[in-house]
Amino acid sequence: xxxxxxxxxxxxxxxxxxxxxxxxxxxxxxxxxxxxxxxxxxxxxxxxxxxxxxxxxxxxxxxxxxxxxxxxxxxxxxxxxxxxxxxxxxxxxxxxxxxxxxxxxxxxxxxxxxxxxxxxxxxxxxxxxxxxxxxxxxxxxxxxxxxxxxxxxxxxxxxxxxxxxxxxxxxxxxxxxxxxxxxxxxxxxxxxxxxxxxxxxxxxxxxxxxxxxxxxxxxxxxxxxxxxxxxxxxxxxxxxxxxxxxxxxxxxxxxxxxxxxxxxxxxxxxxxxxxxxxxxxxxxxxxxxxxxxxxxxxxxxxxxxxxxxxxxxxxxxxxxxxxxxxxxxxxxxxxxxxxxxxxxxxxxxxxxxxxxxxxxxxxxxxxxxxxxxxxxxxxxxxxxxxxxxxxxxxxxxxxxxxxxxxxxxxxxxxxxxxxxxxxxxxxxxxxxxxxxxxxxxxxxxxxxxxxxxxxxxxxxxxxxxxxxxxxxxxxxxxxxxxxxxxxxxxxxxxxxxxxxxxxxxxxxxxxxxxxxxxxxxxxxxxxxxxxxxxxxxxxxxxxxxxxxxxxxxxxxxxxxxxxxxxxxxxx
RNA sequence: UGGGAGGUCGUCUAAUGGUAAGACUGCAGACUCUGGAUCUGCGUAUCGGGGUUCGAGUCCCUGCCUCCCAGCCA
Numbered sequence: 001x002x003x004x005x006x007x008x009x010x011x012x013x014x015x016x017x018x019x020x021x022x023x024x025x026x027x028x029x030x031x032x033x034x035x036x037x038x039x040x041x042x043x044x045x046x047x048x049x050x051x052x053x054x055x056x057x058x059x060x061x062x063x064x065x066x067x068x069x070x071x072x073x074x075x076x077x078x079x080x081x082x083x084x085x086x087x088x089x090x091x092x093x094x095x096x097x098x099x100x101x102x103x104x105x106x107x108x109x110x111x112x113x114x115x116x117x118x119x120x121x122x123x124x125x126x127x128x129x130x131x132x133x134x135x136x137x138x139x140x141x142x143x144x145x146x147x148x149x150x151x152x153x154x155x156x157x158x159x160x161x162x163x164x165x166x167x168x169x170x171x172x173x174x175x176x177x178x179x180x181x182x183x184x185x186x187x188x189x190x191x192x193x194x195x196x197x198x199x200x201x202x203x204x205x206x207x208x209x210x211x212x213x214x215x216x217x218x219x220x221x222x223x224x225x226x227x228x229x230x231x232x233x234x235x236x237x238x239x240x241x242x243x244x245x246x247x248x249x250x251x252x253x254x255x256x257x258x259x260x261x262x263x264x265x266x267x268x269x270x271x272x273x274x275x276x277x278x279x280x281x282x283x284x285x286x287x288x289x290x291x292x293x294x295x296x297x298x299x300x301x302x303x304x305x306x307x308x309x310x311x312x313x314x315x316x317x318x319x320x321x322x323x324x325x326x327x328x329x330x331x332x333x334x335x336x337x338x339x340x341x342x343x344x345x346x347x348x349x350x351x352x353x354x355x356x357x358x359x360x361x362x363x364x365x366x367x368x369x370x371x372x373x374x375x376x377x378x379x380x381x382x383x384x385x386x387x388x389x390x391x392x393x394x395x396x397x398x399x400x401x402x403x404x405x406x407x408x409x410x411x412x413x414x415x416x417x418x419x420x421x422x423x424x425x426x427x428x429x430x431x432x433x434x435x436x437x438x439x440x441x442x443x444x445x446x447x448x449x450x451x452x453x454x455x456x457x458x459x460x461x462x463x464x465x466x467x468x469x470x471x472x473x474x475x476x477x478x479x480x481x482x483x484x485x486x487x488x489x490x491x492x493x494x495x496x497x498x499x500x501x502x503x504x505x506x507x508x509x510x511x512x513x514x515x516x517x518x519x520x521x522x523x524x525x526x527x528x529x530x531x532x533x534x535x536x537x538x539x540x541x542x543x544x545x546x547x548x549x550x551x552x553x554x555x556x557x558x559x560x561x562x563x564x565x566x567x568x569x570x571x
Numbered sequence: 572u573g574g575g576a577g578g579u580c581g582u583c584u585a586a587u588g589g590u591a592a593g594a595c596u597g598c599a600g601a602c603u604c605u606g607g608a609u610c611u612g613c614g615u616a617u618c619g620g621g622g623u624u625c626g627a628g629u630c631c632c633u634g635c636c637u638c639c640c641a642g643c644c645a
Contacts, residue, residue, distance in 0.1 A: 147640085149573085193573095203643035205643085221643075221644085222645045244645095245576060248575095330583065330584095335596065457604075465606090535607080536605045560608090
C-alpha cells in the first residue's frame, strides 16, 4: 500500500453532516442492539473491475466501521462460477488497498461457506421449508405469476422430506444435468413480493469455480448466500444499494428459519455520474468492443482507470465523503468529482513547465550560446517542495495559443509589440513573426528581452498583464501527451438496466487526443504514476506505457480556464 | 392498476415541529510571476391540494411524478 494515502486520511474523514445510516448506528449503539459493536463489509462479486460507484460503498463501509471503532470485512460474493475470475479478485484487492483501506485478516469468500450453506439447506429441507423442484427455468417463470396475479404452486412442492433429501444429495453428487432441478424455498407463491414466491436456493451448474475448483456442481444463489454470509461473519449493519430493499424480507426469513445472527440491512442510493456509465455490463461492453483499451483505460470510471489517469485516492475519498449518502435517486455532476480532484492535486502536485502545442519563440537579443539556470518554485502551495533549475536559452518553445497576431479584446498574452513575462525568466516584448512563405501560417515568434528583468521582475516596477510558460528548445524533452475528454456526451445513464445499448451512440469520438509536446528536462525519466501540474494547463500523470526512451503522459484534468470562458462568451 | 422505495436551489447534501443551511455550478468583483490557487459579493429550492398546530420541509389526508422488482445474475 502506498504511504501517500495515510497523511490526508484525516482531511477526508473530517466532520461531515450526519447521514441516515450513521444515525441508525448511533441509535443502535444507544439501545444496545448489537452490544455497541459495529461490523460492516464490502461484498463485491469478482466479475468485473471496481468503479467509482463501488468507491462510494467502500468509503461508507470502511469509514463507518472506523468511525465507530469496528471492523470492515472484504468479502467476495462468488456464487456464480460462470462469471467470476481470479483476475477480478486480484484487481479488486489492489483497488481497495490503493484507495487506502485495510481489512486486516478479514478477507473472506462466500465460497468459504459452501459447506455450511449446504448443511443449512438440508436443515431447511428437514423442516419442510425447502424442496427440490423439477420445473424447467421457463416453467418456473410461468408459475411465478405477474404483479397482479399470484403464482401457482409447483407440482413438486409437496414432496416428502425423504425424497427431497435424496434428490438434493443426488443433485450434489452430479446425477443430473444443468438446469434440470433446483432447490427452492417453500414460502408463499401468492406473496406480492416476487422474492418470496418460492425463490431458488440452489441450481445445478457443472462448472469449475475459481476457488473451489470441481468440488461442487450445485451452487447457492446469491439470495441464499448473502444474508447467511453476513450472519456468519457477525456483520451488524449490512449496507447495500436500494435495489436489494425487496430482498430484505427474504434474507430475514432465512436467518429467522435458521435461527442465526440477524444483521440489519440498510439500503442507500447507488452513485450515478453524468457523462459516463457505471454498470459493469456496460463497462464490460466498452472493453470488449474496443471502445477503450481496457478496464484501466484512463477514460474509464473504474478505480484502475482513475488511478492510471492520475486521480489520487485522497481525491476520490474526498468526493465520496462530500456527496453524502441518502435514499434519493440522483446523479452527481462529473464536475464535482473534478473539483475535489483539483483541490487535492493543487495542494500536492509539483509544478513543471510543458508545452502541448509548441511554436518557436526566438529571443533576438539573447546571446547565441548562452544558457542560464532559472530558479523555479516546485509548488507555491507547499514551500517544503523546494525549487528546481530550469534552463533558459535563445530559442524557446511557447504555447501556440499564447500568441495572437491580432489579439482579441481582453487577450493579455503575447502579440506584436506586447510585453509579457516568461515565467521565472525575463520580460520579453514581441518584435514580429516569421511566416511560412506558402501558407502564411506563423511558424516562429520573435521577441527581445530586457536583461534587467532576470527572474521576472522589472527594477522600474513596470507590470505586465500576463505570464506565460516556456521550455528551452535545445533542452526540451519530447513526450507524448494524451488528452482526454468525457467518455460519453449524454448527461446521465438513461438506459440503465433496460438492456438497451443506446449509450454507445453517445460515445464522444474526441475522448482521446494524442499530441507531441515539449517538457522541461526536470521531468526526464519520470516513473509511471508520477503526477505533475503543468503550469497554466492542468494536472498530468505519467502513463504506464512510458519508457525511459519515450515519455508518455496523461492529462488528468485541466486547470480552471477563465480565459477560455471569456473567449467562448465573446464568440 | 401488485409490492417496495423516494420527491428540498441547475446538481449533491443539511435542517430530527421553531429564521430553509452548506458545497458544486453560474454571474459580478478583488488579488496574483500560473487568466491557477485564494478571497468577497449576488442569485435560485421544500412536487400539488387540503388539514392539525401559535408555528409544518418535517405530522395527518389526498393527488401527481420518479426509481426498483416477474434471472436457475449479483
